[in-house]
Amino acid sequence: MIDMNQPVGRTPLDEAGGLLGRPLDRTDGPVKVTGRAPYAYEYREGGAPAYAFLVEAGIAKGRLAALDTAAAERASGVLLVLTRRNAPKQGGKADGAIPQLVGETILHHGQPIALVVAETFEQARAAAQLVKPTYEAEQGSYDLASAMPKAVVPKASNGNQPDSRIGDTDEAFAAAPVKIDVTYRTPPQSHAMMEPHATLAVWDGGGLTLYTANQMLPRGIATVAATLQIPKEKVRLISRYVGGGFGSKLQVQPDAILAALAARMVRRPVKLALTRQQVFHVTTHRTDTIQRLRLAAERDGRLTAIEHLSWSNNTPGQSFYETAANATRSIYAAPNRLTEHRLATLDLPISASMRAPGEAVGLLALECAMDELAVALTIDPIELRIRNEPAEDPELKIPFSSRALVPCMRKGAELFGWDKRHPEPGRVRDGEWLVGMGMSAAIRGNPMLAAKASVSLDAGGVATVKTSMTDIGTGSYTILGQIAADMLGLPIDGVKVELGDSALPEAPGSGGSFGANSAGSAVFDACSTLRDAILRRSGLPVEGAEFKDGFVRAGGRSLRLADLARPAGIQADGAADPGKSRREYSQHSYGAHFAEVGVDSVTGEIRLRRMLGVFAIGRVLNAKTARSQAIGGMTFGVGAALMEDAVIDKRHGHFVNHDLAEYHVAVHADIPAIDAVFLPELDARSSPMKSKGVGELGICGAGAAVANAVYNATGIRIRDYPLTLDKVL
Numbered sequence: 001m002i003d004m005n006q007p008v009g010r011t012p013l014d015e016a017g018g019l020l021g022r023p024l025d026r027t028d029g030p031v032k033v034t035g036r037a038p039y040a041y042e043y044r045e046g047g048a049p050a051y052a053f054l055v056e057a058g059i060a061k062g063r064l065a066a067l068d069t070a071a072a073e074r075a076s077g078v079l080l081v082l083t084r085r086n087a088p089k090q091g092g093k094a095d096g097a098i099p100q101l102v103g104e105t106i107l108h109h110g111q112p113i114a115l116v117v118a119e120t121f122e123q124a125r126a127a128a129q130l131v132k133p134t135y136e137a138e139q140g141s142y143d144l145a146s147a148m149p150k151a152v153v154p155k156a157s158n159g160n161q162p163d164s165r166i167g168d169t170d171e172a173f174a175a176a177p178v179k180i181d182v183t184y185r186t187p188p189q190s191h192a193m194m195e196p197h198a199t200l201a202v203w204d205g206g207g208l209t210l211y212t213a214n215q216m217l218p219r220g221i222a223t224v225a226a227t228l229q230i231p232k233e234k235v236r237l238i239s240r241y242v243g244g245g246f247g248s249k250l251q252v253q254p255d256a257i258l259a260a261l262a263a264r265m266v267r268r269p270v271k272l273a274l275t276r277q278q279v280f281h282v283t284t285h286r287t288d289t290i291q292r293l294r295l296a297a298e299r300d301g302r303l304t305a306i307e308h309l310s311w312s313n314n315t316p317g318q319s320f321y322e323t324a325a326n327a328t329r330s331i332y333a334a335p336n337r338l339t340e341h342r343l344a345t346l347d348l349p350i351s352a353s354m355r356a357p358g359e360a361v362g363l364l365a366l367e368c369a370m371d372e373l374a375v376a377l378t379i380d381p382i383e384l385r386i387r388n389e390p391a392e393d394p395e396l397k398i399p400f401s402s403r404a405l406v407p408c409m410r411k412g413a414e415l416f417g418w419d420k421r422h423p424e425p426g427r428v429r430d431g432e433w434l435v436g437m438g439m440s441a442a443i444r445g446n447p448m449l450a451a452k453a454s455v456s457l458d459a460g461g462v463a464t465v466k467t468s469m470t471d472i473g474t475g476s477y478t479i480l481g482q483i484a485a486d487m488l489g490l491p492i493d494g495v496k497v498e499l500g501d502s503a504l505p506e507a508p509g510s511g512g513s514f515g516a517n518s519a520g521s522a523v524f525d526a527c528s529t530l531r532d533a534i535l536r537r538s539g540l541p542v543e544g545a546e547f548k549d550g551f552v553r554a555g556g557r558s559l560r561l562a563d564l565a566r567p568a569g570i571q572a573d574g575a576a577d578p579g580k581s582r583r584e585y586s587q588h589s590y591g592a593h594f595a596e597v598g599v600d601s602v603t604g605e606i607r608l609r610r611m612l613g614v615f616a617i618g619r620v621l622n623a624k625t626a627r628s629q630a631i632g633g634m635t636f637g638v639g640a641a642l643m644e645d646a647v648i649d650k651r652h653g654h655f656v657n658h659d660l661a662e663y664h665v666a667v668h669a670d671i672p673a674i675d676a677v678f679l680p681e682l683d684a685r686s687s688p689m690k691s692k693g694v695g696e697l698g699i700c701g702a703g704a705a706v707a708n709a710v711y712n713a714t715g716i717r718i719r720d721y722p723l724t725l726d727k728v729l
């Protein structure tokens, strides 16, 4: 059992010449690009499936007075129309359940009101059009700004209190020679992952298997079991390949529950995929936010007060709020500090986590406010941040496990050519384009969760790693293989990795940038135990033993691992726990973003010209997958700055642009030269790999660097995301 209460000493992963860190291709690449990697909707398990199609509520608030299903039931091929009339009893919200089709109350547009099950997908879809709801609609509230006065203090989230206060920000603000008081707005955003939510539900005896698209299998099992009121042991989730998640699959969504209910009733497997348009309303999204920043400083740039107040919203009964001000608690020094989160209830679809929940939008506000302060002080934005670098976590008053924000900014400035930036806005032209540069700090929490794994070595000398970790396109298969390969002295194709099945040793899954450290630590532990078992069997001295090239060597002797595994193989279990010391060190990954944009002086069109991120994430586990995560996150950040906006129809409470034609995300043409660089770093307090989280770091601050570049190009400060051309003109 790995317990992170002690710093990790030297391990086999520190030996030179290993695979860890190398830019290995993803081991799951070939099965993916040849179409042999099954995604949820492609499974054929359990015999011929029936197909389901969801019917969504067409109002945002009110009562489903009547639901006429007669025509749908008579339609060809229809096996079942599941509604509140015949939906089985389910667990309640208090037990962590997400009951479907219960009651008459409509809480948001897109709430499932019926499921049509038929022999074919086309029959189910056609019959779904025949379901006729009658509503008693009520006027809902859909506007965060108007709801601010009624917003409440939300419940603590993941142990983080919604508010923090040190000193007196009012007093410091009144006394400060230089101050900034600005309000930023960020819009609702949709995860826009490639694979929409889909489930194949198969009942066998009393047991349920869901082939579904999910990031966190144990959490999913708990929700399914609580909702269907069956023991957790009766539920198996399989998500071997997931076409992106970004948080939308941290929780099971209604597709999994509805497919399970329907499959039990029609006594055969049921497949249900949400359409892209349904994903926007039926599942979760990132809430819009309103964030007020007050920064007060001495003339030399030292902050005397930081105040970050954030409002977000959610559907009635939902407690999730956007923790936009959490990073503000540890990024800069200042004696007087205030952060507050308020949650308004709106009659909109459910808000939940989306990539870097909190920091992603929090830094869109904070890091632009810092840029505004730099302008007010006429101090270089990097210099301003360096002058406010804290020696310890400024609110928790505990040391950082490692913190390389300043080196990231310095390295980025050098590589990007920051010295060529004109400090005065609107001074650099290229034809009709105004050109500007901007930067932002990046910070993202580095959590770790308890995880288990097993590893076995067969008589052929091949190792198999098993854990219920998922790979949502990030490279989990590959990096876990690299860890095991280095621990056991095997080549990468000498290690098989099995993931994405809740029957495997329990790991929390992919989310919150905790995946690699959590599952990787458990794999490390299992491999350590397996090494001990192999050594015991070999009779070789433990001291100085070396696992390399399929052999174990010690005391001048050398034995083949395959021979030692004979006849029946050899197996070991591993586990890891974050331990208490994670609360004694402030743990984050850091970075700095640099962006250059052109703004057309005639049309207002904004074009990213080039972008660089420099990051410190502890040990880089795989230079290629880490870079992909970083530039993917940066691309996400560019989208947040310039285009992503789920537009709320303020009369009817739905997202107007609920598809990928209208909800714009950054595409290749929007992302020219973009690069990510990692500084060498090891964090012995983070994990046995000495690595930190990277999956969400790239988005954090990326959009602010773009927005700051737009200001530098034009002198126009836009505080309402996204920065579209109409706001420039």
Ligand code: MOS
Residues within 6 Å of the ligand: 215, 245, 246, 247, 248, 250, 353, 354, 355, 356, 357, 510, 511, 512, 513
């Ligand atoms: Mo992430 S929003 O924890 O997938």
